[in-house]
Amino acid sequence: MENSIRSIMEYLCDTLTCDMLTFEKITYSKCRDSAVVRSVVTPFAKRGEAYVQIETFLSDGKALHRNIPAREAAEVLCEYAERLYKQTNVKTPDGDCEIRFSKKEKCDIRNGIRVPETEERGARVARVQKLPASHDRKKRYLLENADGTLPAFLYHLGITDEGGRILDKKRPKYRQINRFLELVDDIYGLLPENGTLVIYDLCCGKSYLTFAVYHYFTQIKGRTVKMHGVDLKPDVIAYCSETAAALGMENLSFSCGDINAYTPPAGEVPHLVLSLHACDIATDIVLTNAVRFGAKVVLSTPCCHHEVFHNIRSEELSFVTRHSMLGQKLSDAVTDALRCLWLEMQNYDVQTMELIDPEETPKNMMIRAIKRAKPRTEEDFLRRKAQYDAACTLIGFVPYLGRNSFEPSGFDRNGFLRDGNQNQNDPDTNGKE
Ligand SMILES: C[S@@+](CC[C@H](N)C(=O)[O-])C[C@H]1O[C@@H](n2cnc3c(N)ncnc32)[C@H](O)[C@@H]1O
Incomplete structure (x- = not known):
């Protein structure tokens, strides 16, 4: 040949x-x-x-x-x-x-x-x-070993029974994690080819994803990783730490606390920050800190969206927000689109994609942010900032990320329009009937 x-x-x-x-x-x-x-x-x-x-x-x-x-x-x-x-x-x-x-x-x-x-x-x-x-030909999941068996950590996390069979009620979680892994696989080529990969899972909870990603990098890709999960819940963090130790998973650690207070070891910059289903503004806390840590790639799947839905004050949009269900959909889309815009302002290239079949879960959107090698020009930044400000003016509110990184002019520190403009609509109903 x-x-x-x-x-x-x-x-x-x-x-x-x-x-x-x-x-x-x-x-x-x-x-x-x-x-x-x-x-x-x-x-x-x-x-x-x-x-x-x-x-x-x-x-x-x-x-x-x-x-x-x-x-x-x-x-x-x-x-x-x-x-x-x-x-x-x-x-x-x-x-x-x-x-x-x-x-x-x-x-x-x-x-x-x-x-x-x-x-x-x-x-x-x-x-x-x-x-x-x-x-x-049936769908082959990344978490499946070549001989069709499943890795042991899935049993420890309650996804399979002792015989390695996936428990019926855990099938959606299993599919979700595998799909997340496929999206990790898609960005694998962007990570350094050699050396230890540093990965954080923020709001890791029971850490299904943390263990799966650790397995993917160490067992499927044969890489050395230093992986760390952070969550507020002491009991789950204690369980995850014990499980990692019992399974001999080196360099996989967990800490209990608020992500805002987490300080990486001196000089450590994560190559990848992950987050699956951090509720409401917890996703914003994840994104703020991923940027603070200087993460090269961020993969974040938001969970429920409450902040904008409960605070939107817009006469122009009241024809939507007066229908509660439509107001929720609009608020979800506005929240995530503003998250993307904010990440672009922080010098990331951003895409959104579907995680799994939307019939399985409404919490189905993934934000993928990849740090740009070359900073955006000031003109590019200001164009995005102007868009962000205009969107806040339209919805009458500045969401978490904007409020905590800069103060769009005309808004107070709680994110509402100054000079009582928020009273244009009835604040108790937010324009909803
Ligand atoms: C819905 S759970 C998702 C857990 C896990 N990622 C999963 O998909 O199974 C959200 C988690 O975010 C954690 N959380 C919320 N705010 C946090 C914060 N500021 N710092 C650390 N963890 C936080 C909660 O304790 C909770 O375990």
């Missing part, structure tokens, strides 16, 4: 049959299109023919699927590797291959795939697992 993208893809696709597995997975990452996160290609069998499935994950959380007969797939897979993505990783039973494009578009191919000799192939066909039939 020649060391070119085309020869590699032609070998992988043209010699793939239902009995001959030439590759297990191809992962495309670092897409040139910011709306796309990654594509994963896996082979499968349908009516005696080998196919490949391309699953493409978009930055808004959606996934697209495309099935192509293997004999027609090489062209498409080449196109993905050459034009769409800057990195391609191929995993095969005969070694792996990595294709990378540098900033200057120089292509580097590290091809460790060994093509089996013809006679060797015959023997290997016999032992190679046949391709999975399409209807056999």
Whole structure:
């Protein structure tokens, strides 16, 4: 096989049959299109023919699927590797291959795939697992070990029974954590390739996510991490600390207290700050402190939203807020959009995406913030600040993040318009009837 993208893809696709597995997975990452996160290609069998499935994950959380007969797939897979993505990783039973494009578009191919000799192939066909039939393919979760078993910490946290079976009432939590891990997997390429990764889980509660992320980095990615969870509840923190010690999870620690009072060890800057379902302004406390710590990446899924809903005072928006349910939806969207704007003002690039199926939980939005290498220009900052101020003027209130980092002009320290303007609407009903 020649060391070119085309020869590699032609070998992988043209010699793939239902009995001959030439590759297990191809992962495309670092897409040139910011709306796309990654594509994963896996082979499968349908009516005696080998196919490949391309699953493409978009930055808004959606996934697209495309099935192509293997004999027609090489062209498409080449196109993905050459034009769409800057990195391609191929995993095969005969070694792996990595294709990378540098900033200057120089292509580097590290091809460790060994093509089996013809006679060797015959023997290997016999032992190679046949391709999975399409209807056999069930969703494979990141937390599942290769042999289908689940990691022990899930039992300790009450997600599985002693036999490793997921408890029925914990299935939604299990799916939620796995989906969160997929979103962590999406940003993996942004973290340093070597050395210890420093990760905080703020408002960690019972720490399902903390343990899962620790497992992902140490067991799946083989990395050394220093991970720390913070929460107000002494009993859960004591339980998490005992569990981590019992499972021999080195460098996984917890502390009990208010995040606002947490001081990282001198000189420590987290590469990743996580937070799952911190209620109401607790998400704002997480974001404020993630920025204070200088986190490189922040993944935060807010929980319930009360602050704006209970304080919005807007004549212009009263046609919405007088309907309580619509007022809540509007307040949720305004709260999260202002959080994103505030993070952009703190020099982060921000995206929002769906966590899991919205039918499973209404608390389903993830804010992903990635610290920019180059600070925004003053003009960019001021444009966002003006937008933030205008939004506060429209809703008649400054939410937590704005109130605690700067004082938008015309508002008092509680976030209400000065000079009694808040009385435009009846403050007891906030314009709701
Ligand atoms: C709904 S729970 C979510 C827990 C966990 N992340 C999960 O998804 O299972 C929210 C947690 O935030 C914690 N919390 C709220 N405000 C906090 C603060 N200022 N500092 C530390 N923890 C806080 C609470 O104690 C609670 O455990």
